[in-house]
Structure formats: C-alpha cells, structure tokens
Amino acid sequence: xxxxxxxxxxxxxxxxxxxxxxxxxxxxxxxxxxxxxxxxxxxxxxxxxxxxxxxxxxxxxxxxxxxxxxxxxxxxxxxxxxxxxxxxxxxxxxxxxxxxxxxxxxxxxxxxxxxxxxxxxxxxxxxxxxxxxxxxxxxxxxxxxxxxxxxxxxxxxxxxxxxxxxxxxxxxxxxxxxxxxxxxxxxxxxxxxxxxxxxxxxxxxxxxxxxxxxxxxxxxxxxxxxxxxxxxxxxxxxxxxxxxxxxxxxxxxxxxxxxxxxxxxxxxxxxxxxxxxxxxxxxxxxxxxxxxxxxxxxxxxxxxxxxxxxxxxxxxxxxxxxxxxxxxxxxxxxxxxxxxxxxxxxxxxxxxxxxxxxxxxxxxxx
Amino acid sequence: xxxxxxxxxxxxxxxxxxxxxxxxxxxxxxxxxxxxxxxxxxxxxxxxxxxxxxxxxxxxxxxxxxxxxxxxxxxxxxxxxxxxxxxxxxxxxxxxxxxxxxxxxxxxxxxxxxxxxxxxxxxxxxxxxxxxxxxxxxxxxxxxxxxxxxxxxxxxxxxxxxxxxxxxxxxxxxxxxxxxxxxxxxxxxxxxxxxxxxxxxxxxxxxxxxxxxxxxxxxxxxxxxxxxxxxxxxxxxxxxxxxxxxxxxxxxxx
Numbered sequence: 001x002x003x004x005x006x007x008x009x010x011x012x013x014x015x016x017x018x019x020x021x022x023x024x025x026x027x028x029x030x031x032x033x034x035x036x037x038x039x040x041x042x043x044x045x046x047x048x049x050x051x052x053x054x055x056x057x058x059x060x061x062x063x064x065x066x067x068x069x070x071x072x073x074x075x076x077x078x079x080x081x082x083x084x085x086x087x088x089x090x091x092x093x094x095x096x097x098x099x100x101x102x103x104x105x106x107x108x109x110x111x112x113x114x115x116x117x118x119x120x121x122x123x124x125x126x127x128x129x130x131x132x133x134x135x136x137x138x139x140x141x142x143x144x145x146x147x148x149x150x151x152x153x154x155x156x157x158x159x160x161x162x163x164x165x166x167x168x169x170x171x172x173x174x175x176x177x178x179x180x181x182x183x184x185x186x187x188x189x190x191x192x193x194x195x196x197x198x199x200x201x202x203x204x205x206x207x208x209x210x211x212x213x214x215x216x217x218x219x220x221x222x223x224x225x226x227x228x229x230x231x232x233x234x235x236x237x238x239x240x241x242x243x244x245x246x247x248x249x250x251x252x253x254x255x256x257x258x259x260x261x262x263x264x265x266x267x268x269x270x271x272x273x274x275x276x277x278x279x280x281x282x283x284x285x286x287x288x289x290x291x292x293x294x295x296x297x298x299x300x301x302x303x304x305x306x307x308x309x310x311x312x313x314x315x316x317x318x319x320x321x322x323x324x325x326x327x328x329x330x331x332x333x334x335x336x337x338x339x340x341x342x343x344x345x346x347x348x349x350x351x352x353x354x355x356x357x358x359x360x361x362x363x364x365x366x
Numbered sequence: 367x368x369x370x371x372x373x374x375x376x377x378x379x380x381x382x383x384x385x386x387x388x389x390x391x392x393x394x395x396x397x398x399x400x401x402x403x404x405x406x407x408x409x410x411x412x413x414x415x416x417x418x419x420x421x422x423x424x425x426x427x428x429x430x431x432x433x434x435x436x437x438x439x440x441x442x443x444x445x446x447x448x449x450x451x452x453x454x455x456x457x458x459x460x461x462x463x464x465x466x467x468x469x470x471x472x473x474x475x476x477x478x479x480x481x482x483x484x485x486x487x488x489x490x491x492x493x494x495x496x497x498x499x500x501x502x503x504x505x506x507x508x509x510x511x512x513x514x515x516x517x518x519x520x521x522x523x524x525x526x527x528x529x530x531x532x533x534x535x536x537x538x539x540x541x542x543x544x545x546x547x548x549x550x551x552x553x554x555x556x557x558x559x560x561x562x563x564x565x566x567x568x569x570x571x572x573x574x575x576x577x578x579x580x581x582x583x584x585x586x587x588x589x590x591x592x593x594x595x596x597x598x599x600x601x602x603x604x605x606x607x608x609x610x611x612x613x614x615x616x617x618x619x620x
Contacts, residue, residue, distance in 0.1 A: 031575075032575050033573075033575065034575065034576075050486050052484040052486055052487075053484065054484065054487075056484060056486060056487040056488045057488045058486035058487065058488045060486070086485070086486050087488070087490070088471075088485070088486060088487055088488055088489050088490055088491055089468075089470055089471060089490065089491050089492060090470070090471035090472060090485045090487070090491045091471055091472050091480070091485050093468045093470070102579065114579065114580075114581060115468050115579070115581075116579055117467055117468075117469070117578070117579045117581070117584045118578045118579055120463065120466050120467040120584075120588075121467070121578065121584055121587060121588070124463060124588060124591045124592075124595075125591060127591075127595060128591050128594050128595050128598070131595060131598045131599065132545075132594075132598055135538070135541070135598060135601060135602060136538070136541055136542050136545050136598065136601065137542070138542075139541075139542030139543070139545055139546060140542070140545060140598075142546055143545045143546045143549040144549075146546060146549070146550065147549055147550070147553050150550075150553060150557075151553075151557075154557060154564070155564075158561075158564050158565055158568050159568065161565065162565070162568050162569060173561075180554070184550050187546070188546045188547060212376065213373065213376075216369065216372050216373055216376055217369055219372070220367055220368065220369040220372045221369075222369055223367070223368045223369050224368035224369050224370055224371075225369050225370075230562065231475075231476070231479060231562060231563070232475060232562040232563045232565075232566040233562055234562075234565055234566050234569045234570075235565070235569060236562075236565060241561065241562055241565075244558075244561055245558040245559055245561045245562070246558065247558070248554050248557060248558035248561065249554055249555050249557075249558030249559065250554075250558075251554045251558075252547075252550040252551040252552070252553055252554030252555055253551045253554070253555065255547060255550055255551075256547040256548065256550060256551045259547045260513075260544075260547070263543075285384060285385075288384065288385075289384060289385035289386075289388050289389060289392075290388075290436065290516070291509075291512075291513075292381070292384070292385065292389075292392060293391075293392030293393075293395055293396065293431070293434075293435055294431055294432075294505070294508055294509040294512055295509060295551070296392070296396055297395070297396060297399055297431045297505040297508065297509070298505035298506050298508075298509050298551055298552075298555065299505070299551075299555050300396060300399060300400060300505065301399070301403070301427075301501060301502055301503075301504055301505035301506075302502050302505065302506075302552075302555040302556060302559070302593075303555075303559065304400065304403055305403060305498050305501040305502035306498065306502060306559065306586075306589070308406075308407055308410075308494060308497060308498040308501070309470075309471055309472065309491060309494050309495070309498065310472075310476075310479065311407050312407055312410060312411055312487075312489065312494060313480070313483055313485070313487065314483075315407065315408070315411040316411055316484070316487035316488075316489065317483050317484055317487075321404075321408070325404070329404075330370060333370055333400070334369060334370060334373060335558075336396075337370065337373040337374060337376075337377050338373065340377045340381075340396070341373070341376055341377050341380060344377065344380045344381050344384050344385075344389075345380060345384075347384050348384060
C-alpha cells in the first residue's frame with residue numbers, strides 16, 4: 001500500500017510539476033532581457049499576389065498587430081507593429097492573438113525579432129519525459145541520464161574547441177567520441193566484461209570505417225562532395241567539420257549494434273556452454289546481418305530528411321534534380337554511406353572479439 | 367569516379383561479405399528508401415499535398431525497411447502494423463505542434479545559403495516541416511518495432527502457450543533493454559549534424575534565452591524530441607499488436 005502510494009505520488013509530481021513548468025513559460029517574460037510583446041489584436045490589411053521568374057505564384061500579406069509589452073521598463077505599454085508575411089511562410093510567418101513575440105526597439109521603429117517558442121519546446125520535452133518514465137520506468141530514466149550527460153560533455157567540448165581556436169579540431173572530437181562511447185556503455189552495461197568487448201568493437205569498427213572512407217575520399221579526390229554547401233560553418237574548415245560530424249553520427253549506431261550482438265552471444269554462451277568459437281562468430285554475424293539494414297536506414301533518414309526544405313527551394317528555383325542532389329544531399333549521403341560502412345564492419349569485429357574471449361574462458365575450465 | 371559511387375561500392379562489398387544475399391537486399395532497401403525520400407520532395411515541388419505524400423510514401427518506406435531481406439513473417443508483419451499505427455499517432459501529434467511552434471522553413475542563420483533565391487514559391491512550409499519531421503523519424507520507428515517484434519516472436523516460439531499478460535510484460539522488458547542504445551543512436555545521429563550549428567552559437571555568444579527560442583535550433587530539437595517520443599510509443603504499440611495477433615491466432619479453429 002505504502003509503495004503504491006509512493007509510486008502515485010511520484011507520477012503526480014511529474015505530471016503536475018511539468019504542467020506548472022509549461023504554463024510558467026507563458027509568464028516567464030520578466031526573466032528575459034529582450035522586450036516581449038503579447039499580441040492582443042491583429043488586422044490583415046493588404047494582400048498582394050506575387051509571381052517570380054520561375055512562375056511560382058504566392059501571396060503576400062501585411063498585418064498590423066497591437067500588443068502589450070510584458071517586461072522591461074516599458075512594461076504594460078501598448079504598441080503597434082507591422083508584420084508582412086507570405087502564404088508559403090519560408091522565412092516569415094503570420095502571428096495570432098495570444099502569441100508572444102521578441103521585439104527590438106530603437107528610437108521610433110519597432111522590429112519583430114521572432115516568436116517566443118519556449119512554451120512549445122518545454123511542453124514537448126515534458127511529454128517525452130513523462131512517456132519515458134511512465135512506460136519504461138528505471139530504464140527510461142537511465143536512457144535520459146545518459147543523453148543528458150552526453151549533452152553536457154558535448155557542450156564542454158565545444159567550449160574547449162573555441163578556447164583552443166579549433167586547433168586540433170579532429171583530435172578533440174575524436175577524443176570526445178571515445179569518452180562518449182565509454183560513458184554511454186558504462187551507463188548501459190556497467191563495468192563488465194561485456195562492456196569492455198562492446199567498447200573495443202565500437203572503437204575498432206569506427207576507426208576502420210573512418211580510415212577506409214578517408215582513403216576512398218582521397219582516392220576519388222572528393223569528387224562530387226561539395227564541402228562548401230555545409231551549413232553553419234564559422235571558424236572550422238568544412239572538411240574536418242564533416243569528418244567529425246560523421247564520426248559522432250555513426251558512433252551511436254555502432255554502439256547500438258555492438259551492444260545487441262554482444263548481449264546475444266553472452267546469452268548463447270550461457271545457454272550452451274560447449275558452443276565453439278566459430279559457431280559463436282557465425283551467430284554474431286547472423287544477428288548483425290538482421291539489424292544492419294534498419295540501423296543504416298535510421299541514419300540515412302535522419303541525415304537526408306532534414307534537407308527537405310532547402311532541396312524543395314532549389315527545385316522551385318529552376319534547378320535540375322542532379323544539381324539539387326549535389327548541393328543539398330551529397331554530404332548527407334556520404335555521411336550515411338561512411339556510417340553504414342562502420343556499422344557493417346563492426347559486425348565481424350565484435351563477433352570475433354566476443355567469440356574469442358568467451359571461448360578462451362571455457363578452454364581454461366577444461 | 368564520383369566519391370558517392372565509390373563509397374556505395376565499398377558499402378555494397380562489405381554488406382555482401384558480411385551478410386551475403388541478405389546484405390545485398392539490405393543495400394537495395396537503403397537505396398529504395400532514398401529514392402522514396404527524393405520522390406517525396408519532387409512530388410511536393412509539383413504541388414502534391416505534403417501530408418498525403420508523406421503518409422503514402424512513409425508507409426511504403428516502412429514496408430521497405432521492415433520486409434526487404436527479412437523472412438520471419440510473425441516478426442515483420444507485427445512490426446509493420448505497429449509502425450504504421452505509430453506513424454498515424456505521430457502525425458496527429460506533429461500537425462498541431464508544428465503549427466504552434468512555427469519553426470518552418472529557414473532562420474536568420476540560413477541567410478547566406480538563401481541569397482539570390484526566390485522564397486515565394488507557393489508551397490506551405492509548415493506542411494513541409496510536418497513532412498520533414500515524420501520522414502526523419504521513420505527509420506527509428508521501423509528499427510524499434512523490428513527489435514521488439516523479433517524478441518517477442520522468439521519468446522512465443524520457445525513458450526507457445528504464454529498468456530497475453532506475460533507477453534505484454536515481456537514486450538515492455540525488451541523495450542527497457544533497447545531504449546538506452548536506441549536513444550543513443552538518435553542522439554548521436556542528430557548531434558553529429560548539430561556540431562556546426564553549436565559551434566556557430568557558441569562562437570557568436572548567443573544567450574540561453576536566444577538559444578531556447580531560436581528558430582533553427584528549435585526546429586532541430588523538435589525533430590529529436592519527436593523521434594524519441596515515437597520510439598517510446600513504438601514499444602507498447604508493437605507489444606499490443608503482438609498480443610492481439612496471438613489472441614486472434616488462438617481463437618481461429620485449426
């Protein structure tokens with residue numbers, strides 16, 4: 001009874017606390033330094049039909065917004081702002097009554113900087129955490145913890161990179177990848193033999209695929225890889241940035257797969273202690289073959305689906321399919337292929353390591 | 367030879383070496399999936415409804431990932447039904463959230479990339495953002511559904527008379543085992559791509575408030591959160607489909 005009550009108390013805390021947090025972001029304006037305006041009335045005045053040089057038809061609207069300032073020294077003041085937006089909304093948007101907007105004021109002009117999006121973000125995060133904890137209990141919490149710790153490491157590495165002015169960029173993120181793998185596997189498996197094998201396989205599979213891919217890239221002279229299309233490049237050269245992004249991107253999938261294979265082989269070994277190293281190796285290969293396809297697909301879809309808006313825009317601006325692919329998807333495709341090679345190569349490596357280590361132990365017993 | 371071609375050949379070679387005939391099929395399914403994704407973009411560019419395109423091609427992509435190269439029908443059919451159900455639930459969730467968050471299209475950080483392009487192309491980018499969110503998470507749904515369904519059908523083979531309550535518990539247990547590593551696949555898959563963006567933010571000293579409300583970052587974080595939510599939902603959904611299936615099979619007179 002007491003346990004039942006304690007459990008419900010925790011669930012209630014999660015639900016109510018989260019709801020308060022989500023609701024609270026609507027009243028969080030005083031925490032922001034930038035002035036925030038809450039829209040109280042909106043009036044759309046003009047509509048213009050547009051047609052660009054590629055015969056794309058669209059509509060542009062002008063909207064007059066009235067709102068109340070929620071923070072700062074002008075708190076409570078009522079302001080009028082003009083907003084123009086298009087029906088397609090690629091770079092602009094229509095605002096509605098109740099929306100909270102960041103604005104900037106200089107002299108008499110007021111500019112809208114953007115929508116305040118913290119409420120929706122916190123709400124979605126809360127939904128994810130609730131589902132995770134309510135459905136998967138302790139395992140869900142551990143998964144969350146490992147993501148949170150990795151996130152902290154990730155931010156620390158970026159701060160360190162900026163402090164170093166990106167000297168030794170690839171070494172830094174290579175080291176980070178090692179730390180990531182160690183931390184994550186330790187959290188999932190604990191300090192066990194299983195963890196050591198999985199870690200060794202993850203590292204060697206990744207190193208093999210990165211090395212092989214670097215060789216292929218060099219031999220083909222990076223033909224058809226447009227590093228200049230890489231988004232958000234500041235101080236790091238695009239090519240090392242691409243390699244680091246690929247390394248990190250494939251790491252999770254390789255760990256996922258190695259964990260599965262090692263777990264299956266350990267189970268097999270305890271079921272049939274007399275199993276030979278070769279049989280174990282073949283079993284590992286079989287498990288790996290079944291999961292490698294879906295895993296590479298996970299990464300492919302993550303890397304390529306994100307290019308949807310920019311690819312669409314290029315197509316609508318009169319570019320060919322081939323040009324659109326090169327400019328938007330060639331990097332994502334190369335990333336998927338390199339990660340795929342890593343995912344596949346990890347299978348024999350992890351099966352070999354696990355089968356050798358497991359059977360030597362049995363040999364010693366004989 | 368182009369680099370993409372060479373890398374594809376290397377991937378095909380290692381897939382066949384490791385997986386034989388099944389490896390070749392998995393390679394084929396990969397390219398068919400890419401073809402579907404590209405087709406989706408082309409269909410939307412000629413003004414087909416983004417949501418309808420996503421729904422139809424999304425289901426096709428789930429089928430390609432789940433059925434090609436796998437032969438246990440108990441696993442694949444269950445995984446496929448569960449994945450389609452999760453896709454539908456997800457769509458119901460994504461449509462209002464993307465309208466609310468308004469993270470469609472491009473942000474200030476994309477300005478360089480957009481220079482000289484016409485942005486008034488007459489396609490609703492909120493719907494495009496919905497399509498993007500659904501498509502990017504399909505792979506993760508398929509993978510999780512396969513893992514759960516495979517675990518459960520093995521259990522049913524070993525204990526053919528297992529009752530549905532125990533089966534449901536076992537499904538949630540498999541879910542607890544895979545959730546940690548699946549989350550990490552998604553985390554690293556997405557955050558590898560965020561590396562450039564985060565260095566940009568850190569370099570230009572964005573404040574926490576600016577980051578939390580930044581259009582480009584929020585668009586990405588919403589994708590990650592939807593992927594996580596859909597993987598979590600896949601666990602009970604696949605288990606539920608498996609128990610229903612088992613009940614139906616037992617009712618049927620032989």
